[in-house]
Amino acid sequence: MIVDVQSLSKTYGSVQAVHELSFRVSPGHITGFLGPNGSGKSTTMRLMLGLDHGTGTTLYEGKKLVDHRPVTKVVGSHLDAKFFHPKRTARAHLRMMGSEAGVSRARVDEVLELVGLQGVADKRPGGFSLGMGQRLGLATAILAEPKVLLLDEPANGLDPQSIQWLRDFLTHYAQRGNSVLVSSHLLSEMQLMADHLVVIARGRLIADESMSQFVSRSTKNDVLVRSSDAVRLATELRAQGLGVAAETPEALAVTGAGTDRIGDIAFAAGIAVRELVNRQASLEDAFLELTSESQDFAAGGDPGAMPADGDAR
Amino acid sequence: MSAALVYEWRRITSIRSTYVLAALFLVATGLVAYLVAQVTQGSFGDPGDGSGEMIDSGSVPLGVVMIAGTNFLSAIFVTTIAAQSFGHEYRYGLIRLTLSEYPRRWLIFTAKLIVVVLWVVALYLLSMLVAFVVVKIAGVAIDPVTSETWLQLLRAGLFLIGYSILAFMLTLITRNLVLGVVIPLLLGAVVEPLASAGLVDRLPWLPQYLPISAGQTFLNGGDDLGRGGVVFLAWVVGLGVIGLVQFARRDA
Ligand SMILES: Nc1ncnc2c1ncn2[C@@H]1O[C@H](COP(=O)(O)OP(=O)(O)O)[C@@H](O)[C@H]1O
Ligand SMILES: [Mg+2]
Numbered sequence: 135m136i137v138d139v140q141s142l143s144k145t146y147g148s149v150q151a152v153h154e155l156s157f158r159v160s161p162g163h164i165t166g167f168l169g170p171n172g173s174g175k176s177t178t179m180r181l182m183l184g185l186d187h188g189t190g191t192t193l194y195e196g197k198k199l200v201d202h203r204p205v206t207k208v209v210g211s212h213l214d215a216k217f218f219h220p221k222r223t224a225r226a227h228l229r230m231m232g233s234e235a236g237v238s239r240a241r242v243d244e245v246l247e248l249v250g251l252q253g254v255a256d257k258r259p260g261g262f263s264l265g266m267g268q269r270l271g272l273a274t275a276i277l278a279e280p281k282v283l284l285l286d287e288p289a290n291g292l293d294p295q296s297i298q299w300l301r302d303f304l305t306h307y308a309q310r311g312n313s314v315l316v317s318s319h320l321l322s323e324m325q326l327m328a329d330h331l332v333v334i335a336r337g338r339l340i341a342d343e344s345m346s347q348f349v350s351r352s353t354k355n356d357v358l359v360r361s362s363d364a365v366r367l368a369t370e371l372r373a374q375g376l377g378v379a380a381e382t383p384e385a386l387a388v389t390g391a392g393t394d395r396i397g398d399i400a401f402a403a404g405i406a407v408r409e410l411v412n413r414q415a416s417l418e419d420a421f422l423e424l425t426s427e428s429q430d431f432a433a434g435g436d437p438g439a440m441p442a443d444g445d446a447r
Numbered sequence: 448m449s450a451a452l453v454y455e456w457r458r459i460t461s462i463r464s465t466y467v468l469a470a471l472f473l474v475a476t477g478l479v480a481y482l483v484a485q486v487t488q489g490s491f492g493d494p495g496d497g498s499g500e501m502i503d504s505g506s507v508p509l510g511v512v513m514i515a516g517t518n519f520l521s522a523i524f525v526t527t528i529a530a531q532s533f534g535h536e537y538r539y540g541l542i543r544l545t546l547s548e549y550p551r552r553w554l555i556f557t558a559k560l561i562v563v564v565l566w567v568v569a570l571y572l573l574s575m576l577v578a579f580v581v582v583k584i585a586g587v588a589i590d591p592v593t594s595e596t597w598l599q600l601l602r603a604g605l606f607l608i609g610y611s612i613l614a615f616m617l618t619l620i621t622r623n624l625v626l627g628v629v630i631p632l633l634l635g636a637v638v639e640p641l642a643s644a645g646l647v648d649r650l651p652w653l654p655q656y657l658p659i660s661a662g663q664t665f666l667n668g669g670d671d672l673g674r675g676g677v678v679f680l681a682w683v684v685g686l687g688v689i690g691l692v693q694f695a696r697r698d699a
Contacts, residue, residue, distance in 0.1 A: 184550045185543050185699035200550045204450070211547050217540045219462060226461035233454035234548045274544065 135195045135208070135281040135313055136160055142181045144174075144188030144337075151177040152188065152337040159282070159313045159332075164304050166328025166345070167317035168421070174337035175317040176213065179284050183211055194282060204235040210275035211284040215267030215291060217274075220260025224251055224270055227259065228277060235278035242277070248303075249273045264291030272300070276307070283307065283314045289323050301327045321418045325349075335425045352415035352423050357388045357396055360409035370403045371396065385409075451549055451558035455532075459562055462535070465528055469570055472524035473577050479521060480578035484587045514575075514603035514666075522607055525567055526614035527628050532559045533615065534624025546699045556691055560615065567611045571604045599668060605676075606666040609683045613658065616683075616690040635659035658682035 137159040144152040152174040159165045169175050180186040184199055191198065194208050202208040218227050228242045246252045249269040254262070259270055268291055275283055283304070289297045304327065308314045315332075318324050324331070324345075331348050333341040341348055349355070356377075361367045361384065368378045368386055376396070377389040388396055393410050400407045459465050536542040549555040582589060590596075610631060618627025634657070643654040654660045656678055664675030 180543070180699070183543075183547045185546055187696070187698060205550060206548050209547070211544075213543055213547075214540055217544050219535055219539050219541060221463060222461050226457070230454060230457040230461060231544065231548065233457060234450045236450070 137182070137282055137313055137315070138193040138196075139178070139182060140191050140193065142178060142188055142190035142192065144177050144181055144186060150337055152181065155190070155334065155337065155339055157332045157339060157342050159315045160330070161281075161311050161313045162308060163329040164308050164314045164316060164327055165330045165332060166324040167315050167332050167334075168321065168324050168328075169317075169319065169334040169340075170425070171319050173319075173334050175319075175334065176286050177337075178334070179211065179213060179286050179315075179317065182284060183209065204278065206231075206235045206278040207280055209282045209284060210278065210280035211286075212268075212271040212275040212288055213284075213286045215264055215271050218259050218267070218270060221258050223256050224259055224273075225255040227270065228273060231274050232277050237277055245273045245277055248276075265293065265296060268292055269296075281312050283312065283316075285314070285316045287317055287319070289316075289318060289320070289327075297323065297326075321421050322416070325416065333421065333424070340424055349415055349420050352420035354413070354415035354419040354423075355389070356413050357391070357393055358385060358409065358411045358413055359388055359396055359400070359407060360385045361400065361405055361407050363405050366403070367400055367405045367407075370399055370405070374399055387413075448554060448558065451554050452561065454545075454549070455555070455558045455562040459528070459532070459566065462531070464531065465566075468524045468528050469566075472521065472570055473574055475521035475524060476574040477577040477581045480581045481585055484582045484585055514599055522610055523628065523632060525570055525607060526611050526631060528566060528570075529563045529611035529615040530618040530624050530627035532563050533619040533622070534627055537618075537622040538624055543699050552695045553691065556694055560612070563611060563615055564608055567608050568604065571607050575600065602666055602668055602676075606662050606679070609662060609679055610659075612683050613686060616686040619690040619694055620686070631659060635663070 139155065139157050139159070142152050142155045143150075155174070155178060167175055167178070177186065177188075181188045181190070182192045184192075194202060199205060199209060218224075222230070224246065225242060228237075228245065229239070232238075232242060243252070243255075246255045249272055251266065251269050251273065254266070259267065262270065268288055272285070272288060275285065285304075289300055292300060304314050304316065316324075316327060318327075328345055331341060331343060331345055332339070333348070341351075358381070359367065364380065364384050364386055368380065371378050371386070371388055374391075374395075376391050379387045381387050391399075393412055397407060397410055533542070536545055545555060546552065549558075613631050614627050616627075617630050618624055621627060621630075639654065639657045639660045642657065643660065646653050655664070655674060658679060661675045661678035661682070665679050
């Protein structure tokens with residue numbers, strides 16, 4: 135199911151949390167929703183669900199959410215790992231949340247097992263860890279097998295194995311023809327999880343493209359060349375119009391050509407090359423470059439280094 | 448609508464505090480019924496023979512005993528159940544899950560109201576049963592049941608429903624469970640009596656228009672049964688409209 139987000143805007147008092155934001159979530163792959171803390175990801179998701187009132191519309195297969203029934207078979211959302219009553223057992227919570235779609239007891243058990251909560255199904259979630267809360271939230275979201283999943287920072291508080299599990303689970307979920315939108319402020323996490331990226335900063339769209347396109351935009355995509363005669367090699371490469379920067383007396387960072395061409399140039403000049411590697415920019419690099427062009431994030435520091443629980447809700 | 452009713456039914460029945468509060472209400476009404484029966488027994492009553500002479504009948508009026516527990520103090524347990532309808536949702540952020548599932552807000556609002564009223568009615572009927580049994584066990588003789596008794600019981604039931612809805616709406620409006628329970632209690636126990644007493648010279652008509660005072664006038668079946676009931680109903684409906692409009696308009 136295609137989700138069409140059309141010029142969403144939302145102002146809280148004097149804070150413009152989301153500004154004329156439009157993008158699409160398509161089935162078949164995971165769309166990463168990326169932005170630093172406070173950039174408006176959670177607000178956008180609440181607007182998409184009709185929880186907050188703003189301007190703009192979100193269409194699910196051409197229709198507004200309220201015009202679909204059952205709603206929970208269209209969108210499953212997981213906005214916060216603490217959205218449960220601390221004294222209502224996990225099983226009772228899911229029974230309640232399954233009412234709209236008429237979810238069976240068997241399906242509740244199935245989902246509990248799927249997220250690994252079967253052992254604590256009849257325990258009160260008040261004592262759950264953040265990771266367990268995330269699992270319960272995910273269980274709630276997928277309960278009625280919705281065609282669209284909206285997950286707000288679902289990897290927050292999960293251990294590396296659980297993140298891997300989440301990634302595999304969501305990948306399969308998307309591959310079955312569903313649309314998955316996952317937000318995160320952790321760029322490394324996104325790089326592992328998403329195929330497509332919607333990047334926002336200060337409530338505005340910065341990029342809406344495939345992960346590889348996004349990353350290739352960075353000037354940090356370069357080739358590392360190590361040679362005993364780095365000085366002469368640098369001269370040769372510059373003569374061919376390539377960008378060269380010395381990293382160490384032996385190593386050069388070269389932009390503007392791939393490993394083949396650089397190898398050929400070195401060979402033609404009779405210079406021995408000891409190492410020749412393609413280096414890909416990390417999402418961090420691409421993100422920082424892009425956002426520093428259009429916004430000043432100086433106050434926020436390195437978005438990738440922000441504490442996981444420092445997220446404003 | 449039926450799915451929303453199921454949702455709300457599962458919500459209210461899957462929390463232990465609902466049962467604890469229900470039990471506390473029944474115990475409280477039973478206790479008050481017992482005390483009232485003991486106090487009333489042996490006092491002088493009207494034998495009802497038209498003589499106007501007061502004699503010790505040795506029996507107590509059933510209606511008085513049964514509704515004794517339905518005062519605005521012991522009703523706090525019932526109003527807390529009513530206030531939890533929205534109170535828990537706002538306290539734990541569940542409202543966002545609920546409204547993602549039921550985006551048509553008036554629907555879940557109505558479902559919640561219906562389920563709360565069902566609980567209040569059921570608890571009221573149970574409390575009368577408890578009071579009746581307590582009086583029987585205490586061995587107190589009961590006056591014959593008259594149509595006036597039934598009317599009294601009906602008024603008490605309606606008061607309890609209205610009072611619970613006030614707590615329900617105040618919780619929804621303030622998005623705060625404690626405020627929803629405490630505001631009506633403070634109004635009834637402190638604010639309204641003080642305001643009425645303090646302003647008795649300048650605004651002698653005031654108590655008639657205060658919500659809990661009006662409700663109690665209605666409950667007691669005072670001479671202006673009509674006015675007390677209408678004013679009380681107006682407060683309940685007024686707060687209901689404010690609650691629904693706010694709920695529909697504001698962010699979850
Ligand atoms: N309910 C709210 N009331 C006031 N301001 C809010 C509210 N929710 C979010 N904001 C503000 O809107 C901006 C975006 O917040 P949010 O959507 O939570 O960002 P993100 O999820 O990307 O961290 C922030 O400046 C935040 O302080
Ligand atoms: Mg957020």
